[in-house]
Amino acid sequence: MKDFLIECAKAGGAVLREHFGRVTHVRTKESLASVVTDADLASERCIFDRLRARFPDHGRLGEESGFERGSADFVWVVDPLDGTSNFVAGLPWFGVMIALLERERPVLGALYLPLTDTLYTAEAGRGAFRDGAPVHVTEETELAKLLIAYGLDASADNAKTRREADLLVRVVNHARNLRATNSLVDFCYTADGRLGGAINQACKIWDIAAPWLVLREAGARVTDLAGRELDFNLAGNPCARTYPVLAAAPAIHRQLLQLTAGA
Numbered sequence: 001m002k003d004f005l006i007e008c009a010k011a012g013g014a015v016l017r018e019h020f021g022r023v024t025h026v027r028t029k030e031s032l033a034s035v036v037t038d039a040d041l042a043s044e045r046c047i048f049d050r051l052r053a054r055f056p057d058h059g060r061l062g063e064e065s066g067f068e069r070g071s072a073d074f075v076w077v078v079d080p081l082d083g084t085s086n087f088v089a090g091l092p093w094f095g096v097m098i099a100l101l102e103r104e105r106p107v108l109g110a111l112y113l114p115l116t117d118t119l120y121t122a123e124a125g126r127g128a129f130r131d132g133a134p135v136h137v138t139e140e141t142e143l144a145k146l147l148i149a150y151g152l153d154a155s156a157d158n159a160k161t162r163r164e165a166d167l168l169v170r171v172v173n174h175a176r177n178l179r180a181t182n183s184l185v186d187f188c189y190t191a192d193g194r195l196g197g198a199i200n201q202a203c204k205i206w207d208i209a210a211p212w213l214v215l216r217e218a219g220a221r222v223t224d225l226a227g228r229e230l231d232f233n234l235a236g237n238p239c240a241r242t243y244p245v246l247a248a249a250p251a252i253h254r255q256l257l258q259l260t261a262g263a
Helices: 003-020 038-054 084-087 158-172 184-191 205-216 250-260
Strands: 058-064 067-068 076-084 096-102 106-114 118-123 129-131 147-151 177-179 196-203 222-223 243-248
Touching: 003 038, 003 096, 003 106, 003 118, 038 058, 038 076, 038 084, 038 096, 038 177, 058 177, 058 205, 067 106, 067 147, 076 250, 096 184, 096 205, 106 184, 106 205, 118 184, 129 184, 129 205, 147 158, 147 184, 158 177, 158 196, 158 250, 184 196, 184 205, 184 243, 196 205, 196 250, 205 243, 222 250, 243 250
Parallel strands: 058 076, 147 177, 147 196
Antiparallel strands: 058 067, 076 096, 096 106, 106 118, 118 129, 196 243, 222 243
16 A cells, blocks of 8 residues: 555656646635646546545545545545645645545555655654655754744635734744745655744645654654644545644644644
């Protein structure tokens, strides 16, 4: 399954490389900050075709296709193009994410950056890897010495946007500085220690299922902004659920949690 997951992530990434730089038919979804392109759809179709052929009884949950509940205990969670707005703008901060859930818990994960052919993988209990080499979160324990990633999307709720902006101010006043690709890159660089942590208040299950496993296997603590564990329950409408996420090395997570707990 791990080899197949990697095969699917790289196949989807190859589709994105083919489309990069010649984007057409950009369409808005639920908000101005959420768009979809032909590349998103082609990448997901490429991955789902492989999943249906190889594991027809497994469930499949994709950002563009929704949730197809299978008869097995396994569900594949696919983000065929994370960072679509970056992709449309010609920025390199995008990629493919796939997680395999067994009884609603991630057991395999892959984050693939196609332009650099960089692959982050994790298997439950066996560590996290970048291109086959182990990765770990930062060993630095002082927040003031680290860069923190912060993902912020536009919202029709002005009060919500102001609260998020206030939190951003609190974080930047305690960290060395902020960085924001608002994509899987933030989680990749947290897992390998280049960033001290990542905060994103608008994740969906396809945005966080694979990073959750990679980050945890790299030694991070991954919770919501109040310190509660994330729950990948698939009951009801799992595609509609929003996950506020705080991911960081344990010592840094404790310091960030003091800033985010009341957000």
